[in-house]
Amino acid sequence: EVQLVESGGGLVQPGGSLRLSCAASGFTFSTAAMGWVRQAPGKGLEWVSVINNGGGITRYTNSVKDRFTISRDNAKNTLYLQMNSLKPDDTARYYCAKYPYSWSFTANYNNPTEKGQGTQVTVSS
Numbered sequence: 740e741v742q743l744v745e746s747g748g749g750l751v752q753p754g755g756s757l758r759l760s761c762a763a764s765g766f767t768f769s770t771a772a773m774g775w776v777r778q779a780p781g782k783g784l785e786w787v788s789v790i791n792n793g794g795g796i797t798r799y800t801n802s803v804k805d806r807f808t809i810s811r812d813n814a815k816n817t818l819y820l821q822m823n824s825l826k827p828d829d830t831a832r833y834y835c836a837k838y839p840y841s842w843s844f845t846a847n848y849n850n851p852t853e854k855g856q857g858t859q860v861t862v863s864s
Contacts (some may be wrong), residue, residue, distance in 0.1 A: 741765040741853045743835040748858030755825050759858060761818040761835030767815040769793075773839040773849060774819045777831035777860075786848035787833070788820060792841040798848075802828070825862045832857040 747759040759775065774789035788799045788809040797809050809820040818835055836851035 741837060743837060745833065745855045745858040748833060748860045750783060750863065751825055752864050753826060753862055755862070756821070756823045756859060757825065759820040759822065759833055759860075761834075761855060763816045763818065763837070763841070765834070766783050766837070767829030768811075768816040768817075770841060772840055773811060773818045774836040774838065774851065775809065775818075775833055776836045776849065776851065777829075777833045779828075779831040779855075782831075784834075784849055786836075789836075789838070789848050791856065796842055796860050809839045822860070825860075827862050829860060830862050832859050 744762045747757060751757055761811045770792050772791050775787040776784050777787050778784050786800060787803055787809055790797045790809045790811055794811050806824045810819045834854040834857045837853040839852045
């Protein structure tokens with residue numbers, strides 16, 4: 740059974756930083772593209788960032804480029820998202836996402852095959 744357990748969310752002031760982690764189990768982590776998706780109140784699921792199975796290819800949605808960094812440690816079966824210069828618009832529930840391929844340049848990243856329970860990120864003064 741695939742399990743994705745997120746941690747690291749919380750309340751932070753605008754301009755602050757958070758680091759999200761996702762502990763993965765139940766599948767061969769090193770063969771899967773992974774990512775982070777988020778959902779703000781009243782809005783649909785939005786992909787934030789994705790990374791290929793080996794960690795050498797990453798993509799970011801435009802609104803988080805140059806502020807967020809995705810990474811993975813395949814030895815620890817763990818995915819990370821470093822979030823800097825946080826803005827109120829980043830407020831959302833963030834989910835760790837698993838994709839059914841090692842990488843794709845053309846897939847719809849809003850449709851992962853699995854996602855965790857999520858961790859809440861609130862950016863407010």
